[in-house]
Amino acid sequence: MGAGHAHALYVHEHSLVHHLPPQVKVASAIAFVIIVATTPREDVWAFVAYGAAIGSVALFSRIELRFVLVRMLGILPFIAFASLLPFVASGEQVDVFGVAMSRSGLWAAWNVVAKASLGAATSIVLAATTEVPDILAGLNKLKVPALFTSIAGFMVRYLELMVEEIGRMRVAMASRGYDPRWIWQARPIAASTGALFIRSYERGERVYDAMLARGYTGEMPDLRRRDPSRRDWVVGSLLPASALIVALLARVIT
Secondary structure, eight states: OOTTOOOTTOOOOOOHHHHSOHHHHHHHHHHHHHHHHTSOTTOHHHHHHHHHHHHHHHHHTTOOHHHHHHHGGGGHHHHHHHHHHHHHOOSOEEEETTEEEEHHHHHHHHHHHHHHHHHHHHHHHHHHHSOHHHHHHHHHHTTOOHHHHHHHHHHHHHHHHHHHHHHHHHHHHHHTTOOOOSGGGOHHHHHHHHHHHHHHHHHHHHHHHHHHHTTOOSSOOOTTOOOOOHHHHHHHTHHHHHHHHHHHHHHHHO
16 A cells, blocks of 8 residues: 555545544444444434434534535435335334335334444445545454454555556457447457456466565555654543444433
8 A cells, every 4th residue: 555545535624523543533433333233223312312323423623524424425325225124024014104014114214224334434434534445443452353454554555556458458348349239249358358357366376475585474565653642542432432422322311
């Protein structure tokens, strides 16, 4: 992961959240998601409060609402699946606008939509305020095995390289008049896929040999090391602490 490399989800700003150490933000996001996931689905107001909390973090980080909502389109398959639950689940039936639906199915659908949305929003805000190398460095600081973070880092980098390589191959094929319209014209695509796999494998070997020659021992050096202060941990704990208070209040009220 080269210096200056930023991913598509990152928003370059100078907010307090951006400048927090990555391990603080990663730990805060994980704790918040765990609290959300363990909250009973019947505590609807608690999920509203969670949404307000993560929305406040996004606003404080100067992340536009449209930026978050567009990237949350990735959970549409989960929402589509959840929309079927009221119709296929068994149990007591209730009328919703004249349509008979399962009460337990409605609760299950709400549970999936609410928790998936909050989890996705949390991930987007984390990625928007923390670059990929910093997230991986934060995971290392939280004692996640170096093998896992190394594989994740190379996977992210090589996905981008492969997308660029596919783009170049498409341009080369189009410049040679390749314009498939039928399924039986797809043979060159299969051949290109095989060539892409071989190129990627060979490039990976060359990069790994070059890294070994430069002293790579299985863990990437942290060139931007910064140990979090007590203030950083206090600021980072505000989100999960507020969620924990909401969760405890929900348990007491119900």
